[in-house]
Amino acid sequence: MLSFLLRMGIVFFSLLATGNAVSKDSVSEFHVATLDGKAFLNVYVSMPRKERVSAGTKIPVIVVVPGTKATADLYFNPLAPNFEQDEDGMLGLGSKLLANGIAIVRFDTRGTVSGRRCMHGKTRALNFSEFVTDCWNNPARKTVDFESLRQDIVTVYQLAMTLPDIDEKRMGVLAYSEGLLHVANVTGRALIHPRFIAAIGGPAESPYKAGERQMCAFIPDLLAEHFSKNMTTLNVSEMAAVAQKRNWKGQDVVDLFGAKSEIDANDMILAKEKLVTNFTNNLKVYSDVPRHAVFSETRDGINRVESSAGYMKDFFIEKTAFVEPLSELSGFAGPVEIFYGDNDQRLNVPINVGILEKEKLKNKHIHFNVYPHLGHGLEQENQETIPENVANQIVKKFHWFLSN
Known part of the structure; x- marks a missing residue:
């Protein structure tokens, strides 16, 4: 208990020392020490305006867990010509959550920096050298494996519980893609206790199979x-x-x-x-290869650490590689809602749906939705936004989960 309190003290210090509230868009940015002390996480907290919350009422919150090497600006790519996409980091879903009085806590995966925040005011796509210098952290990327990713979710979730005006009894988790693997694990181990779990493009297959x-x-x-x-x-x-x-x-x-x-x-x-x-x-x-080895990409003499060998072992070699994520949620009593687009760029949706159908026989709380013509992040082709009717349906579900 003492070590837990000391670590939380460090987190509180990080909040007080580095938080920088921006009233215009209700976003605060924090740098939070990881559990293993090997890196800092960039965390972004969006709070709804006071008029959207009943007086004297604590605010429900969604903790957003990114996918593989992703950031809080999930679909913002500083190397791509169309880097101005994804206004709220959630393809338009974030602004709707805030409009319904729900706070949002997002974070960059270890060793990455959110797209807009590493642009330094540039209005053009970054070249590779600029990207590695400003948007990437090679030393931190070397420490990434499944357990560190899972520790980081716990760190951010615990931080969210300490935020002023947040209702720690009304917290949900939204995972993107690979993030579902790790959310299912830490929930199954009772390291976090969300009211519900949702995922967009989340794999039902084991990491190895996917x-x-x-x-x-x-x-x-x-x-x-x-x-x-x-x-x-x-x-x-x-x-x-x-x-x-x-x-x-x-x-x-x-x-x-x-x-x-x-x-x-x-x-x-x-x-x-x-x-x-x-x-x-x-x-x-x-x-x-040993777990401490790294796999890198080099362009024009600039080196970027893609992943640690430990991460690749966890994905394809170790026991973790063969675990279907929802099998870890047998003891979780809350709703589990997974959203797919049938034009998913990365998952075989029919196969994942088949797995979910079988899981539903064992766990009545599991549900899924498949939307036509949408991609891996429920984005519309060439628009990089979630259709308004789909976003409204998702927010309505979240609101119900957090209210019941």
Whole structure:
């Protein structure tokens, strides 16, 4: 207990020393020490205006957990030409939560800095050197594995409980993508006690299965869909365009098929075999290297730590790799609500829905929704916003969960 109080004292000091309230948009920014003392987390607290909260009433809060290497500005990419997207960090969902009197606590994953906050006023996309210098923290990224990600969720959740005017009995968690893996774990271990858990694009599959599907089958299967339209070949530009929509670099797909200007069904089979071979080789590397090793990307002499070997081991090699997240919630009595878009760029939605259908037989609190024509983050194509009717439905559910 003493060590817990001392650590919370450090957190309080961080809040008092670095908090910088911005009344215009009701956002405060804090730097909070991690449990292991190896990094600081950037935490952003958005509070609803007083007129949106009944007098004398404490405020409910949603703690938002980002996905893989993501930040509180979930879909803001400082390297992309359209970096001005995602106004509230939640594709428009955040402003609706605030309008309904719900506070929001968001944070950057360890070693990353939210897109807008590392721009330093620039009105153009950053180059790679600027990005690594201002938006990335290589030493902190080296410390990331599944347990550190989970510790960080607990740290932010405990911080949210201490905020003035927050109702610690009315707290929910919204996880994006991979974040569901870690939220399910810390909830199942009773390290946090949310009223409900929700996820957008959250995998029901184990990390290993989800990763294997992304690396080995997703693009070949996607491209194969185009052959169903009585087409016998695809040209390079068509391949690149399809891949770009699914967050693959067009050049990666071109490289996959070599110098061919067109591909046929046999080329698809060979490409899939090549991807499976690459995946198998990667597994051997993940297995052989020590946990403290790192995997990096270098451009123009600038090095960026992509991930630690420990993280990759946890994703593909260790016991954690084979755990379906919702299996960890057998003792959780609150609602679990997962939202998918049927145009998801990263998950196989029918397979994940099948898993959820089976889980529902064991846990009546699990529910899911699949929205047509929306992507991994429920975004509309080429608009980078959640449709208003979908956002309203989500906020209505959250409001009900927090009120009952």
